[in-house]
Each structure stands twice: as structure tokens, then as C-alpha cells.
Amino acid sequence: MSFFAFALIWFLETAGRFLPLPCRTGxxxxxxxxxxxxxxxxxxYHLTVARLRRALRGLNCWLLVADSHGINIWCxxxxxHFTDHSVVSALKTSGIEQRVSHRRVVLPQLAAAGxxxxxxxxxxxxxCAWGPVEAGDxxxxxxxxxNPDSRLRQVRFPWNRRLEMALAWAFPLxxxxxxxxxxxxxxxxxxxxxxxxxxxxxxFIGFPLYAGLLPQAVALRRSDRRRRRRGxxxxxxxxxxxxxxxxxxxxxxERSCLLAQGGxxxxxxxxxxxxxxxxxxxxxxxxxxxxxxxxxxxxxxCRGSHDCVRVCPRCCFTPRPGGVVLNRTERCIRCGACIxxxxxxxxxxxxxxxRIISAQQVRKRKLGLSGRRNVNSGG
Numbered sequence: 001m002s003f004f005a006f007a008l009i010w011f012l013e014t015a016g017r018f019l020p021l022p023c024r025t026g027x028x029x030x031x032x033x034x035x036x037x038x039x040x041x042x043x044x045y046h047l048t049v050a051r052l053r054r055a056l057r058g059l060n061c062w063l064l065v066a067d068s069h070g071i072n073i074w075c076x077x078x079x080x081h082f083t084d085h086s087v088v089s090a091l092k093t094s095g096i097e098q099r100v101s102h103r104r105v106v107l108p109q110l111a112a113a114g115x116x117x118x119x120x121x122x123x124x125x126x127x128c129a130w131g132p133v134e135a136g137d138x139x140x141x142x143x144x145x146x147n148p149d150s151r152l153r154q155v156r157f158p159w160n161r162r163l164e165m166a167l168a169w170a171f172p173l174x175x176x177x178x179x180x181x182x183x184x185x186x187x188x189x190x191x192x193x194x195x196x197x198x199x200x201x202x203x204f205i206g207f208p209l210y211a212g213l214l215p216q217a218v219a220l221r222r223s224d225r226r227r228r229r230r231g232x233x234x235x236x237x238x239x240x241x242x243x244x245x246x247x248x249x250x251x252x253x254e255r256s257c258l259l260a261q262g263g264x265x266x267x268x269x270x271x272x273x274x275x276x277x278x279x280x281x282x283x284x285x286x287x288x289x290x291x292x293x294x295x296x297x298x299x300x301x302c303r304g305s306h307d308c309v310r311v312c313p314r315c316c317f318t319p320r321p322g323g324v325v326l327n328r329t330e331r332c333i334r335c336g337a338c339i340x341x342x343x344x345x346x347x348x349x350x351x352x353x354x355r356i357i358s359a360q361q362v363r364k365r366k367l368g369l370s371g372r373r374n375v376n377s378g379g
Contacts (some may be wrong), residue, residue, distance in 0.1 A: 006054055013047040014164050015171035021046045022070025027094040028053070031060035035101040038142065040131065041090065042108055043068025043082050048135075055135035059142070062099065066090035074281075077114030078335065080366030084119045091124045106131040106146070109153060112311035112337035114366060130310050155281040155313040162204040165279050169272060170200035177264075195265055203272045207280065281313065284333040288371040293334055293349040293357065297326040301346035308338035308347060336362045 013021050023046040030053065041064045042052055049065055056063065066086045068076035076082035091097070091105065107115060109130045117128035132141045132152035141148050174196040181189050278285030285291065295316070304322040314331040317324045317338070339347045339362045349357035357373075365373035 006050060009047065009050050011167070013050075014167050017047075017072075017164070017168035018172065020070035023049050023065065025065045025067050025090065027096055027099070028063040028065065030056045030063050031058070033060045033062050033099075035099065037061045037100065039064060039096060039100060039105045040138070041066055041087060041105050043071070043073050043076055043086075043111070045070055045072045045076070048072055052135045055138055059139065062096060064090050064094055064096055064105070073108045074110040074113065074335075077111040078367050080114060082111055082114055084116055084123065087115055087120050088124045091120075091126055103127060104129060109133050109311055110155075110313060110337075112341055113335045114340065116340060116363065117307075118341075118343055133313060150315045153310065153313070154315045157207065157280050157282050159205065161281075162207055163201075166200040166204040169204075169279070170196050173200070173268065173271065192264060195268060199265060199268045199272060203269070203276065204279075207276075211280075211282065282333070285371055288334065288367075289373070290334050290349060290351070290357070290371075292352045294329065295326065295332055295334065295338065296348050296350045296356075297324070298346050298348070299323060301344045303344050303346075305343055307341040307343065311337040311341050313337065339363075 022044050025044050037060050039062045040052070040056070042048055044065050044067055049063075052063065066082070066089070068082040068086065071079070071081050073082065087105075087107065097103075103126045105126050106129050107117065107120075110133060112130060117130070120126065120128050129146050130153075132138060132148050133155050134152070137148070137152045141152060144152075174193050177192050177196055178189050181192060275286045277283035278287065302323040304319075304324070306317075306319045306324060308324060309317045309319050313335065314328070314333060316326060316328040316332050318327055334349065336349075339349065339359050342359065345359040348359055349362065351357070361373065367373060
């Protein structure tokens with residue numbers, strides 16, 4: 001796939017990120033793979049597959065696309081749409097067993113919130129390994145012979161990912177704004193679309209400046225609040241200045257419209273930031289029903305399999321002989337991957353009242369759109 005074709009796919013499908021965008025499932029050969037070539041499995045969200053194929057250029061391997069209902073890996077796994085059954089079905093029906101001489105498949109790490117690697121092995125006979133978080137790190141993952149360090153296992157939110165989220169929010173908000181103004185004031189559509197673009201870019205590109213002051217982070221980082229508060233003021237001041245300048249320089253309007261535009265911007269910023277943490281991979285959603293829960297490690301049950309270390313996207317665990325240490329709880333986003341994978345049920349969730357949400361409950365009930373575990377797992 002050429003750069004321009006990929007760029008077009010990226011733009012169109014990032015703009016429609018909140019919609020399922022499925023592609024064909026099945027087996028794909030990348031390069032000239034032989035019977036010893038590695039097998040990578042992913043879901044059938046079209047942009048994920050396009051990004052993965054681009055990352056695999058120059059390699060000889062097999063790419064197996066399983067059914068995730070056209071939803072990205074992390075959301076599909078956490079929501080019960082990408083399950084053990086999805087993986088086993090793809091392995092059994094794709095013909096990959098006749099193409100390779102080994103039985104080892106590399107699963108996307110962010111699928112660990114919904115796919116139990118040991119259950120897949122029991123049902124299919126395939127050994128499962130967890131790949132890196134980013135597709136672009138696969139060559140490094142192969143160089144390390146499937147033993148990624150913490151850098152490859154940890155989710156990040158660099159500027160290009162923040163740009164993606166800005167576009168993902170700007171498109172539906174812009175479409176809604178244009179649809180409303182079309183009936184009342186069509187001449188103002190360009191001006192208001194400019195507000196949408198400027199606000200979306202400002203909120204997400206400036207995220208590192210104020211991330212530590214968001215509700216999910218401030219209680220955990222009190223010692224650094226003064227510096228972070230100053231950073232927040234600078235970030236919002238810069239955003240406000242950008243919006244004001246855009247009004248007068250790029251989108252001139254009658255003075256009578258300025259008040260309406262100001263109110264629109266305030267509403268827009270509210271919509272963009274009401275669950276900003278949930279739009280990032282670094283902080284838990286403000287609407288997550290388990291946002292006040294804590295992951296609890298029961299040391300007496302831990303047998304040191306280190307599955308939690310391999311799948312935690314925030315590197316909250318440190319391995320030690322015969323066990324692990326949960327020593328970075330301030331990073332935890334309560335995705336549940338560590339709980340799902342622990343074969344000894346040494347991990348669970350505990351809420352503010354002391355109520356325990358067991359590993360069995362986390363595995364059986366997946367997260368719905370409301371942030372509650374009310375979706376039966378199909379795995």
C-alpha cells in the first residue's frame with residue numbers, strides 16, 4: 001500500500017473512528033512466509049489491519065484477521081466483542097494450521113482485557129504470546145525474540161495519537177454543528193467549523209501540559225500540583241488565545257455573532273473535556289463504574305507466572321522471583337487485563353466500600369457503553 005493510499009485511509013477512518021469499520025476476516029500472507037514464519041493475529045477493524053500491514057512490510061509472516069465486529073482491539077476486547085472464541089475460530093477455520101509447522105500465535109497485547117490466552121491454548125492447541133502495544137514495534141519485538149521490554153508493553157499518547165483523537169472528535173462535532181446551522185445560519189458554517197477544529201486540536205495537542213491536573217490524576221500526584229496547575233493555566237490560556245485570534249483573523253463575523261460564538265466555544269470545550277481521560281490510553285474514563293476501584297494483589301495466591309507483567313499496558317507490576325509486586329498503582333487504569341490473565345486468581349478489584357469484584361466476574365461480564373460490567377462474554 002502506497003503512502004498516499006494509507007494516508008487517505010487514515011484520514012477517512014480516523015474521522016469515523018467511533019463507528020465500526022470492518023474488513024474481511026481470514027488469512028493473509030505478508031512477504032513470502034514459509035512454514036516457520038511467525039503468525040500475528042488481529043481484529044478486523046480496517047484501520048488496524050492497514051496499519052499492521054504497513055508495519056509488517058519487509059517481513060515474511062502470516063497475518064490472521066479474526067472477527068472483532070469491526071471495532072478496534074482494545075474496545076472490542078474490553079466490551080466482549082473480541083473473545084477467546086473469536087481467536088479459536090480464526091485459528092481453526094482459516095487454514096493456517098496447514099501452512100505452518102509450529103503452533104505459536106502472537107496476539108495483540110491490548111486484547112488481553114478480553115481474551116484468555118490459556119483458554120485459547122486449551123481449546124486450540126496453539127501457544128499464545130503477547131505482542132507489543134504498537135504495530136510499529138513489531139520488528140523490534142522480533143529482534144528481541146518475543147520478549148518485549150517495558151517500553152514495548154506500555155501504551156503511549158504521543159502527538160500523532162493525540163492528533164488522531166482531535167480528528168476523531170472534530171469530525172462528528174463539526175458534522176453536527178454544520179447540520180444545525182444549515183437551517184438557521186448557513187453563512188456561519190465555516191466560522192463555527194473553524195472553532196471546532198481549533199478547540200479539538202488545542203485540547204488534545206496540549207494534553208501533556210495539563211494531564212496531571214485532571215481528576216483521575218490530581219489525587220495521585222499532590223506533591224506536584226503547583227507546577228501542574230501553572231501548566232494547566234498556560235495550556236488553557238494558549239488555547240483561549242488561539243481561539244480568539246482565529247475568530248478575528250480566520251473567521252470574521254459580525255459583532256452580534258461574537259457572543260453566540262463564545263457560548264458555542266464554551267459548550268464545545270465542555271463536550272471535548274467532559275470525559276477527556278476516557279479519550280486517552282493513560283487515564284481511566286470519568287464514567288467508568290470502576291474508576292474508584294483498586295486492583296488488589298493477594299500474595300498468598302500468586303505463583304509467579306508473571307502474566308500480569310506481560311499484559312499490563314501501564315507497567316504497574318514488577319516481577320520478582322516467585323511472584324510480582326504491584327508497586328505503581330497510581331498508573332492503573334483498571335482495564336482488567338491482569339485480572340483476566342492471572343491463572344491463580346491472585347488479582348481482583350476492590351471498590352471504595354470494600355466490596356470485591358472477583359476475577360470470575362471480570363472475565364464473565366464485560367464493559368458496556370455505560371462503563372458497567374453488564375455484557376456477557378462470548379468467550
